[in-house]
Amino acid sequence: MTGVIIAGAAETDRLGKLPDHSTLQLHIEGALNAVADAGLSLRDIDGIATVSAPGPVQVAHALGITPDWIDGTGVGGTSFLLHVRHAAAAIRAGYARTILITHGESGRSRVGASRFRPDASSPPGQFEAPYGTFGPTTTFTIPLLRYMKEYGLTHEQLAYVAVAQRRWAAKNPRAAFRDPITVEDVLASRMVAYPFHLLECCLVTDGGGALIVTSADRAAEFPKPAVHVLGTGESSETPMISQMVDFTESQAFRLAGRAAFAEAGIGVTDVDHLMIYDAFAHVPIYGLEALGFVAKGEAGPFIADGNTEPGGPLPLNTNGGGLSYTHTGMYGMFAIQEGVRQLRGEAAAQLDAPQISVILGNGGMFATSGVLVLGRSPRS
Amino acid sequence: MVGSVSVAAKPVPVPTPETQPFWDGCAVGELRLQRCGDCGRAYFYPRPVCPSCGSRNVSWFTASGRATLYSYVINHRPAPGFEDDTPYAIAVVQLEEGPRMMTNITGLPATPEALELDMPLRVRFEPRGDVTLPMFGPEEN
Numbered sequence: 339m340t341g342v343i344i345a346g347a348a349e350t351d352r353l354g355k356l357p358d359h360s361t362l363q364l365h366i367e368g369a370l371n372a373v374a375d376a377g378l379s380l381r382d383i384d385g386i387a388t389v390s391a392p393g394p395v396q397v398a399h400a401l402g403i404t405p406d407w408i409d410g411t412g413v414g415g416t417s418f419l420l421h422v423r424h425a426a427a428a429i430r431a432g433y434a435r436t437i438l439i440t441h442g443e444s445g446r447s448r449v450g451a452s453r454f455r456p457d458a459s460s461p462p463g464q465f466e467a468p469y470g471t472f473g474p475t476t477t478f479t480i481p482l483l484r485y486m487k488e489y490g491l492t493h494e495q496l497a498y499v500a501v502a503q504r505r506w507a508a509k510n511p512r513a514a515f516r517d518p519i520t521v522e523d524v525l526a527s528r529m530v531a532y533p534f535h536l537l538e539c540c541l542v543t544d545g546g547g548a549l550i551v552t553s554a555d556r557a558a559e560f561p562k563p564a565v566h567v568l569g570t571g572e573s574s575e576t577p578m579i580s581q582m583v584d585f586t587e588s589q590a591f592r593l594a595g596r597a598a599f600a601e602a603g604i605g606v607t608d609v610d611h612l613m614i615y616d617a618f619a620h621v622p623i624y625g626l627e628a629l630g631f632v633a634k635g636e637a638g639p640f641i642a643d644g645n646t647e648p649g650g651p652l653p654l655n656t657n658g659g660g661l662s663y664t665h666t667g668m669y670g671m672f673a674i675q676e677g678v679r680q681l682r683g684e685a686a687a688q689l690d691a692p693q694i695s696v697i698l699g700n701g702g703m704f705a706t707s708g709v710l711v712l713g714r715s716p717r718s
Numbered sequence: 719m720v721g722s723v724s725v726a727a728k729p730v731p732v733p734t735p736e737t738q739p740f741w742d743g744c745a746v747g748e749l750r751l752q753r754c755g756d757c758g759r760a761y762f763y764p765r766p767v768c769p770s771c772g773s774r775n776v777s778w779f780t781a782s783g784r785a786t787l788y789s790y791v792i793n794h795r796p797a798p799g800f801e802d803d804t805p806y807a808i809a810v811v812q813l814e815e816g817p818r819m820m821t822n823i824t825g826l827p828a829t830p831e832a833l834e835l836d837m838p839l840r841v842r843f844e845p846r847g848d849v850t851l852p853m854f855g856p857e858e859n
Contacts, residue, residue, distance in 0.1 A: 458730065458731055459731075459732040459733070461763050464732070465731070465819065467731075467797075468729050468730065469821055469851075470728070470796065470797040470799075470803070470806055470822065471797060472796070472798075472800075476791060476793050480791050480809075482789070483790060483835060484788060528794075529792075529794050529805075531791040531792065531793045532791055532805075532830060533791070533830075579820075580810045585788065585810075
């Protein structure tokens with residue numbers, strides 16, 4: 339089977355508060371940076387993938403691209419991981435040769451951004467919004483008390499997730515928050531939605547990024563080391579948090595992870611670097627258990643014992659994550675970017691020559707998931 | 719506060735053909751669910767197919783209204799229209815018949831001490847706009 343690589347990867351020049359950039363501008367800047375990173379020109383691009391709005395037609399048109407292949411899969415913040423998976427299939431099928439995947443979001447400044455509000459006749463509009471849900475802080479958070487009761491996770495262990503990630507962010511000049519924090523700081527921060535304090539919730543920023551995906555037989559054509567797409571998976575579970583099958587585990591994470599690990603032919607002990615989408619502090623806990631790194635109920639103590647922070651055996655969210663690095667709203671693109679940087683050897687908090695990086699994406703509120711297994715080398 | 723601020727109204731659901739019997743039930747004080755005539759499982763939210771087995775042989779019945787508290791958050795950043803209720807509990811209850819649904823908890827303080835997981839609850843109904851919403855509160859002895 340044809341190997342597939344990520345040949346170009348870049349973020350926007352700046353992340354954070356960018357009121358001088360519209361959503362579309364962020365897509366364009368990320369795209370141009372990724373094309374340059376791959377040593378290509380826009381004329382080389384024959385496939386386009388991104389989410390709406392603005393969507394692939396708008397982004398392709400803005401860049402002067404006439405695509406032979408289009409993917410507008412928009413299933414939340416994990417969409418870009420699904421785009422990589424779909425792009426790999428398209429390249430193997432011969433539908434496209436050089437695919438551009440873009441993300442841009444004016445999540446903080448809301449310049450040229452659409453407003454999200456469920457239609458009052460949709461299932462979430464009828465059966466959740468009337469009860470005062472108001473975005474992810476009121477919905478993504480609901481499963482955790484059940485997990486805490488079933489598995490004994492403590493408030494301190496939850497808070498420690500933010501502490502561990504801040505230790506990575508401290509090494510990263512591009513991270514939004516870099517000052518060290520303690521469990522006490524986290525628990526003293528403002529209550530947003532019990533049991534979640536402010537420092538257990540992700541940032542809200544502006545930014546973007548893009549990827550160039552192509553076939554592995556072209557690896558030598560590009561200026562940067564190729565990052566091989568070794569395995570991919572995707573799944574969906576529920577459009578409403580209230581209908582999640584079991585509030586103590588993510589079925590979508592588990593199924594997407596199983597598919598990606600099986601395709602790559604790896605197990606958890608092969609993984610050198612891990613990114614788990616962290617919109618909130620509990621999501622890495624659910625992710626570690628869904629991927630099988632630890633048994634059910636063990637992820638909280640595992641993180642609190644220092645296993646995932648600098649110096650630990652399982653480096654997790656090494657850019658600082660959504661909790662400390664950046665979170666535009668659809669964070670998946672940034673998780674992929676850090677995996678690529680680590681495998682290329684160009685990360686701010688660079689690990690010692692990692693061979694395998696796994697990226698777990700989340701969309702919506704445990705609604706969807708994509709998983710990528712990326713490698714420094716082709717599959718052996 | 720002296721108010722010239724226009725306060726947004728709480729969201730009012732707009733029924734669709736497949737959900738209308740549910741809302742009609744709420745209006746007369748009944749919590750109506752659907753059950754599959756083939757596999758026997760009850761389910762929520764309303765739709766014309768059994769999510770367990772794919773059967774179209776489904777029918778409505780009136781649930782007991784008894785439930786237990788499955789999980790919740792106590793929200794401190796109000797949705798538009800909920801300013802006067804804050805903090806308020808957004809909960810998911812486990813209905814006696816099996817399905818779960820989102821709700822608010824009424825008749826109890828919105829505190830972790832008052833809201834114990836697995837505590838028994840019972841449905842009650844509150845009018846809002848053109849519809850009546852199911853809410854859950856403590857079992858009354």
